[in-house]
Amino acid sequence: MKIIADRGLCASAGMCALTDPEHFDQDEEDGRVVLLADEAEDCDTDVEDAVRLCPSGALRLDR
Numbered sequence: 187m188k189i190i191a192d193r194g195l196c197a198s199a200g201m202c203a204l205t206d207p208e209h210f211d212q213d214e215e216d217g218r219v220v221l222l223a224d225e226a227e228d229c230d231t232d233v234e235d236a237v238r239l240c241p242s243g244a245l246r247l248d249r
């Protein structure tokens with residue numbers, strides 16, 4: 187599945203990088219999400235948790 191991040195919506199909360207550091211990091215300057223990879227396995231629950239926990243709705247999965 188494809189991971190889509192909208193940096194315009196990102197509130198720099200960092201939950202994604204804490205929950206799934208394999209796919210998400212934060213920009214060193216503004217703290218906004220940086221995608222380390224934009225594809226994830228269908229069975230990857232960490233990426234699903236990260237998307238669910240994002241407080242600003244900046245992340246979604248395209249299956």
Ligand code: SF4
Pocket residue numbers: 191195196197198199200201202203212217218219239240241242243244245
């Ligand atoms: S959890 Fe959401 S708001 Fe927080 S850094 Fe990640 S994408 Fe941005």
